[in-house]
Amino acid sequence: MSPFDPGERYLFSLFIGNQMWVVLVGWFILAIAAVACWLLVRSPWGRVVKAIREDEDAARSLGKNAYWYKMQALYIGGVFGALGGMLRAIGTQSAQPDNFITDVTFFVWVALILGGAVGNLVDRVLYGYVIDFIDVYYGSWHWPTFNVADSAISAGAFLLLLDAFRGHKDKPAAPR
Secondary structure: OOOOOOOOEEOOOOEEHHHHHHHHHHHHHHHHHHHHHHHHHOOHHHHHHHHHHHOHHHHHHOOOOHHHHHHHHHHHHHHHHHHHHHHHHHHHOOOOHHHOOHHHHHHHHHHHHHHHHHHHHHHHHHHOOOOOOEEEEEOOEEEEEEOHHHHHHHHHHHHHHHHHHOOOOOOOOOOO
């Protein structure tokens, strides 16, 4: 499907044909996602989400279902994550557990932990407090309110512990 010759090197010899195709498709999808986000933020939906972020009680008093708008934003973020995962699987031409070596796992959990920390830091700098909006109830039991940044930090810490305690297979050295 790639229009590039698989044996040739492209873009200052950084990519071979199939990799160059994935890079171009990835940048194209990123551009579409960026334009979609830009349009969403400037739409009535985006104004409602901004109002919910700034003062959820005021938005609710105007008849906006804050929970539903938050879930829609979460779904949109999930779609972007799924697109990234699909591009990664296409780029490696498979998605197998052996592909996720310690280096890749390390980058994922570091990105999650640092991304969550930076997200909370940005909230602190811009607003003076962290905006928590995920509130979980189960019967009379209530989990402490949290946000996506807290979730990312927790997921990164979980992956860190998983990586630390799982058994690593020693791969044989490559023959010389």
